[in-house]
Amino acid sequence: MIEARHIDKSFGENKVLDDVSFLFEEGKNNLIIGQSGSGKTVFMKCLVGLYNIDQGEVDYDGRVFSRMKTKERKKLRQEMGMLFQGGALFDYMTVEQNVMFPLNLLTKQSSAEKLDRVNFCLDRVNLNKANNLMPSELSGGMTKRVAIARAIAMNPKYLFCDEPNSGLDPKTAGLIDELISEITKEFQITTIVNTHDMNSVLNIGDKVAYIANGKVWWGGSKEEILSSDNKKLNEFIFATELTRRLKK
Amino acid sequence: MIMLFGKYFLLMRDVIQRPQKWRFFWKQLFTEFYSLGVESLGIVAIISVFMGAVLALQTAFNIDTPLVPMTMVGFTTRQGIVLEFSPTIISLILAGKVGSRIASEIGTMKVTEQIDALEIMGINSANFLILPKISAAIIINPFLIIISMFLGIFGGWLACVTTNLVTSHDYIIGIRSWFDPYSITYALTKTVVFAYIIASVSAFYGYITKGGALDVGSASTKAVVQSSILIIIFNLILTQLLLT
Numbered sequence: 001m002i003e004a005r006h007i008d009k010s011f012g013e014n015k016v017l018d019d020v021s022f023l024f025e026e027g028k029n030n031l032i033i034g035q036s037g038s039g040k041t042v043f044m045k046c047l048v049g050l051y052n053i054d055q056g057e058v059d060y061d062g063r064v065f066s067r068m069k070t071k072e073r074k075k076l077r078q079e080m081g082m083l084f085q086g087g088a089l090f091d092y093m094t095v096e097q098n099v100m101f102p103l104n105l106l107t108k109q110s111s112a113e114k115l116d117r118v119n120f121c122l123d124r125v126n127l128n129k130a131n132n133l134m135p136s137e138l139s140g141g142m143t144k145r146v147a148i149a150r151a152i153a154m155n156p157k158y159l160f161c162d163e164p165n166s167g168l169d170p171k172t173a174g175l176i177d178e179l180i181s182e183i184t185k186e187f188q189i190t191t192i193v194n195t196h197d198m199n200s201v202l203n204i205g206d207k208v209a210y211i212a213n214g215k216v217w218w219g220g221s222k223e224e225i226l227s228s229d230n231k232k233l234n235e236f237i238f239a240t241e242l243t244r245r246l247k248k
Numbered sequence: 249m250i251m252l253f254g255k256y257f258l259l260m261r262d263v264i265q266r267p268q269k270w271r272f273f274w275k276q277l278f279t280e281f282y283s284l285g286v287e288s289l290g291i292v293a294i295i296s297v298f299m300g301a302v303l304a305l306q307t308a309f310n311i312d313t314p315l316v317p318m319t320m321v322g323f324t325t326r327q328g329i330v331l332e333f334s335p336t337i338i339s340l341i342l343a344g345k346v347g348s349r350i351a352s353e354i355g356t357m358k359v360t361e362q363i364d365a366l367e368i369m370g371i372n373s374a375n376f377l378i379l380p381k382i383s384a385a386i387i388i389n390p391f392l393i394i395i396s397m398f399l400g401i402f403g404g405w406l407a408c409v410t411t412n413l414v415t416s417h418d419y420i421i422g423i424r425s426w427f428d429p430y431s432i433t434y435a436l437t438k439t440v441v442f443a444y445i446i447a448s449v450s451a452f453y454g455y456i457t458k459g460g461a462l463d464v465g466s467a468s469t470k471a472v473v474q475s476s477i478l479i480i481i482f483n484l485i486l487t488q489l490l491l492t
Binding site: 045048050073074075076077078080081082084085086088089090091101102104105106150154160 | 268269272360361362364365367368369370371372
């Protein structure tokens with residue numbers, strides 16, 4: 001479980017997050033939705049500690065991030081996996097080296113154990129013949145899958161995905177959603193996904209938070225989202241023809 | 249300006265820490281030896297030979313009285329190369345070549361979120377990426393400068409012999425005259441300080457890059473300009489401290 005409590009974040013005069021609170025549940029796909037520029041990515045980066053928050057706190061199963069010492073933060077971060085928008089693969093390493101990287105640096109496993117784990121993770125994302133490819137040789141979907149494999153290599157308790165579907169065709173986007181959902185259920189991970197894709201919401205959103213102008217305007221499940229009478233939320237989710245038809 | 253200094257020192261505090269895994273550190277160090285040192289050998293060699301040649305020719309052309317012996321050409325070339333041209337000019341060249349490489353490499357990693365990915369894994373990204381570069385520059389640059397000194401003096405000899413302005417004998421007598429080993433200590437001390445400036449300032453500008461490709465280019469330019477200015481300033485300070 002991850003709980004964000006009263007988070008404020010500003011960049012200079014620009015207040016990006018204003019008293020944001022939300023509870024992300026364990027073993028579920030928690031989705032943060034909102035328009036581009038609504039503060040989703042900043043919120044996620046505040047949750048993982050890549051941005052220092054101005055006020056408020058983030059609680060990881062009773063461990064408050066802002067009150068932790070550097071060593072404790074490092075340890076907590078080893079329980080996190082993150083899928084970045086562009087994949088953020090190390091471009092001078094092969095796929096295998098990318099996935100093995102956290103294992104090499106943070107564990108004392110033998111080479112055989114590490115290779116087993118890498119192959120397991122790559123197999124899990126259906127990329128079992130890509131070990132020796134370089135990131136420049138991968139398609140968008142493959143890049144995201146390798147990034148997921150790297151994110152789960154350390155057996156994380158918390159998985160963060162920043163717009164995992166951006167730049168992907170609907171079919172590949174659906175596959176990535178399903179993969180994230182399967183991994184979440186299989187390993188009982190607390191997963192937080194940033195997205196503005198309504199397909200993802202309806203496909204995997206166990207719990208959804210709607211953010212606009214730096215505030216959480218609505219929270220609920222994918223079943224509740226289409227019948228909500230929240231005006232701001234409706235403006236967002238029924239902005240496409242597809243969702244309008246779905247409502248009818 | 250004060251904020252920039254503050255950020256720089258905070259970054260250096262994170263950089264100068266014990267590496268997470270020594271095996272990785274050594275591996276990266278040797279990679280950096282190659283990319284910062286071995287790959288710079290060509291440009292260092294060409295510039296040094298021509299610099300020495302020009303210095304020797306200019307000195308020879310300016311000696312227009314028989315009261316000054318032609319051995320002065322070798323002596324002046326050696327002093328110029330050892331005290332100033334090799335440590336300072338070559339460091340300025342390296343600030344351009346190596347500095348832009350470091351800044352753009354780290355800057356690209358920053359804007360493509362590769363540095364964030366390291367942080368999320370619980371890895372001290374500053375230490376992991378920057379310490380091997382600074383260490384490699386500090387260790388390899390003195391070797392480059394020593395090679396530059398030899399090639400510069402050789403370039404001077406080559407110019408003198410091929411133009412018949414100074415005989416080989418006179419030139420060699422000149423370069424062996426009044427040699428003070430302290431000048432090598434002075435030159436290498438400067439080199440180590442300049443190497444630290446080049447690697448750390450360039451890495452700093454790369455590390456604080458925000459935005460996209462254009463910002464990486466801008467960070468790279470800033471890295472070269474700032475490290476060049478700092479080299480010039482520290483050249484004066486160190487000369488004052490070490491030679492007076």
